Amino acid sequence: MEPFLGRDGFGNPSSLHSEGQRAKRALDEARAVVAESIGAQFSEINFNSGGTEADNAALFGVTLANRRRGEHFVTTQIEHEAVLHTARFLETIGFEATYLAPDAQGLVTASQVLEAIRTTTTLVSVMHANNEIGTVQPIAEIGGALRGHNTYFHSDAVQTYGVYPLNVHELGVDLLTVSAHKIYGPKGVGALYVRDGIPIEPLLHGGGQERERRAGTENVAAIAGFGEAVRLMLIERETTAKQMERQRDLLIGMIRERIPGAALNGHQAQRLPGNVHFSFPDIDAESLLVSLDLTGVAASSGSACTAGSIEPSHVLTAIGAASEARGAALRLTLGRETTDEEIRETVEILTRLITRLTRV
Known part of the structure; x- marks a missing residue:
């Protein structure tokens, strides 16, 4: 047997x-x-x-x-x-x-x-x-x-x-x-x-x-x-990429419109569909990240591997965007389930926090 x-x-x-x-x-x-x-x-x-x-x-x-x-x-x-x-x-x-x-x-x-x-x-x-x-x-x-x-x-x-x-x-x-x-x-x-x-x-x-x-x-x-x-991924990739690219441009446009002085980091056109990375002059990086976290917005100053860090990243240093005058750096990423409403809500929260932190 x-x-x-x-x-x-x-x-x-x-x-x-x-x-x-x-x-x-x-x-x-x-x-x-x-x-x-x-x-x-x-x-x-x-x-x-x-x-x-x-x-x-x-x-x-x-x-x-x-x-x-x-x-x-x-x-x-x-x-x-x-x-x-x-x-x-x-x-x-x-x-x-x-x-x-x-x-x-x-x-x-x-x-x-x-x-x-x-x-x-x-x-x-x-x-x-x-x-x-x-x-x-x-x-x-x-x-x-x-x-x-x-x-x-x-x-x-x-x-x-x-x-x-x-x-x-x-x-x-x-x-x-x-x-x-x-x-x-x-x-x-x-x-x-x-x-x-x-x-x-x-x-x-x-x-x-x-x-x-x-x-x-x-x-x-x-x-x-x-x-x-x-x-x-092979079935959904093209549709997902187009959606993320549209939402990326929407998010970039809204931040630029609502927050004066916001500087987009990275290439203006040759960039990932789901990536948005801004610097905000004269804003304390730690205060911004903590405030966003408390409102439920997931963000980082650099890569996911360094999430929670407020030190200037080696990437920002290499492109000359890590000087003290540049203030806070913020990375926001989009996914296939991100909605337009979430983007608008995030911009509202970010605008409110930047305004408050600028006055501090």
């Missing part, structure tokens, strides 16, 4: 073999839809715990695997901390980094990248869109400029994955970071696209999971949820 190994969801005896088959099928289905969503091959998708791990894996993986060829890499001053902190650690173990300075709207250019690369440059990492000020970088232009150069190109596309059609070949990237929670999927799961043939040192060593690029038992439930979120 076959040994009893548990029961499936229908009360029938199950086996480790059938459980393994179901897990593999779930992983394969999720991997296939994630690959389809960015124009990649099935074998090029590597699941992990999210954007931070994917960024770490890209930087560590490429620089360490190609160290004999060179120890220089290029990134920007306004990357997510997952890239910047990894870059700084790599510098402590002998690598050399060049940090490109953006312009006042947060843009870097392909010519800047080309000027920075050397014969010893093994990796360029430029985020697709900034998570604080919303500026969208010319990734396809940078990718095209890097063709023919002996260096790999990585982009953190966590912010753009759910709102723009992405194709790794059109973008010209060799590695791409995406995350589930930005498309309303589970937290704690993401993926790194690695073009087939690229030498990459695993961040985690152990078993042979994820084609030996990421050891450890996969979080099958979270990955299956990621796959379902991607399927829904």
Whole structure:
């Protein structure tokens, strides 16, 4: 008699073999839809715990695997901390980094990248869109400029994955970071696209999971949820992006109309559909954030990873918008369930608070 190994969801005896088959099928289905969503091959998708791990894996993986060829890499001053902190650690173990300075709207250019690369440059990492000020970088232009150069190109596309059609070949990237929670999927799961043939040192060593690029038992439930979120995202993305873009422009226009001196940070047009980031002169940042929180308005001075912080962010510092004279910086983000009424109510509250704090 076959040994009893548990029961499936229908009360029938199950086996480790059938459980393994179901897990593999779930992983394969999720991997296939994630690959389809960015124009990649099935074998090029590597699941992990999210954007931070994917960024770490890209930087560590490429620089360490190609160290004999060179120890220089290029990134920007306004990357997510997952890239910047990894870059700084790599510098402590002998690598050399060049940090490109953006312009006042947060843009870097392909010519800047080309000027920075050397014969010893093994990796360029430029985020697709900034998570604080919303500026969208010319990734396809940078990718095209890097063709023919002996260096790999990585982009953190966590912010753009759910709102723009992405194709790794059109973008010209060799590695791409995406995350589930930005498309309303589970937290704690993401993926790194690695073009087939690229030498990459695993961040985690152990078993042979994820084609030996990421050891450890996969979080099958979270990955299956990621796959379902991607399927829904592909259906809803265009409609959602148009709605968010319209509401973003409505929010920007109302703030500019109601609050004199409000300065929009980031690119005026090349920005994420759901991102609004303003500076308010002569307003105390802590007082504004606390007051908004007490009224039920969720806001931050920078990224979600630094929510609650009143210190000028590295992004605002890099674009020259973090001086004391600029006052409070405020990031408001829109989602697919945001309503026009909520936008109007937020502007009313913000206007009232700015007026009160100006008098203090």
